[in-house]
Amino acid sequence: MPRTGARMAKREKARTSESGRKGPKIITRKPKPSDFRDVIEYYYRFYEEVKENPLFGIVLSHKRPNMSDERKWFSELLGRTKRGATVALVAEVDGHAVGLCEVNAIGRPRSEVSHRGELGIAVSSDYRGMGVGTALLRSVLGKCRKKFEVVELSVFSKNKGAKKLYESFGFSTYATRPHSIKRGDAYLDEDLMRLEV
Numbered sequence: 001m002p003r004t005g006a007r008m009a010k011r012e013k014a015r016t017s018e019s020g021r022k023g024p025k026i027i028t029r030k031p032k033p034s035d036f037r038d039v040i041e042y043y044y045r046f047y048e049e050v051k052e053n054p055l056f057g058i059v060l061s062h063k064r065p066n067m068s069d070e071r072k073w074f075s076e077l078l079g080r081t082k083r084g085a086t087v088a089l090v091a092e093v094d095g096h097a098v099g100l101c102e103v104n105a106i107g108r109p110r111s112e113v114s115h116r117g118e119l120g121i122a123v124s125s126d127y128r129g130m131g132v133g134t135a136l137l138r139s140v141l142g143k144c145r146k147k148f149e150v151v152e153l154s155v156f157s158k159n160k161g162a163k164k165l166y167e168s169f170g171f172s173t174y175a176t177r178p179h180s181i182k183r184g185d186a187y188l189d190e191d192l193m194r195l196e197v
C-alpha cells in the first residue's frame with residue numbers, strides 16, 4: 001500500500017490534471033478484475049478510518065475480511081454486473097479506481113420487489129470532496145432508469161455530508177431505523193432514503 005505521502009502526491013496530481021478546471025478528471029466505467037487491487041487498498045483503509053472516526057459512515061465487519069473473502073466478494077460483484085443483476089460503476093482517476101457505486105436488485109430475481117434497487121457507494125479517503133461521489137451517482141442513477149423504478153439506500157443518520165449529496169439527487173428520507181448499527185458498545189441509527197428514477 002502506498003504511504004500517506006505518496007497518496008497525497010497522487011491526490012495533488014489529480015487536482016490539477018485537467019488544465020483550467022478545478023478537480024480531477026473522473027471517468028466512470030464498469031468495474032474490471034484489475035480494479036480489485038485499488039478497491040481493496042482503500043477498502044482496507046476504512047478499518048483505520050473507523051478507529052479515528054467512530055461515526056465513519058460505512059458498515060464494516062467486526063473483523064477485517066481476509067483477502068480471499070474480498071476477492072470472492074469482488075468477483076461476485078463482477079459476475080452480477082455482467083449478468084445485469086447489478087448496476088455497478090467505478091470512478092477512475094489517473095488510471096486508478098478510487099470509488100465504487102453499486103445498485104443491487106432487492107429480493108429474488110424477477111419477483112414482486114425486483115423494481116427496487118439498493119444503492120451503496122464509497123470513495124477512497126484520498127479522493128473525497130472532489131466530485132467523485134457526484135460523478136458516480138449521476139452515472140449510476142442514469143443506468144438505473146432502465147432497470148429499476150425505485151432506488152433505495154440506508155445512511156447513518158448522523159452522516160450529514162452523505163445525506164446532503166443524496167438529497168441533491170432528489171433522494172428523500174422516508175424512515176429511520178433505530179439502533180441499526182452496533183459499533184462496539186454504541187448504537188447508531190440509519191435513515192432510509194428513496195428516489196423514483
Ligand SMILES: CC(C)(COP(=O)(O)OP(=O)(O)OC[C@H]1O[C@@H](n2cnc3c(N)ncnc32)[C@H](O)[C@@H]1OP(=O)(O)O)[C@@H](O)C(=O)NCCC(=O)NCCS
Pocket residue numbers: 056057058121122123124127128129130131132133134135154155156159160161162164165
Ligand atoms: C459520501 C461519499 C460517497 C461522497 O463522495 P465524495 O466524492 O466525497 O462527494 P463529492 O465530492 O461528489 O461531494 C458532493 C457533495 O456531497 C456533500 N458532501 C459529501 N461529503 C461531505 C462531507 N463530509 N461534509 C459535507 N458535505 C459533504 C456536499 O454537498 C458535496 O458538495 P459540495 O462539495 O459542493 O458542498 C464519500 O465522501 C465517502 O465515501 N465517504 C465515506 C463513506 C460514507 O460515508 N459513505 C456513505 C455511505 S451511505
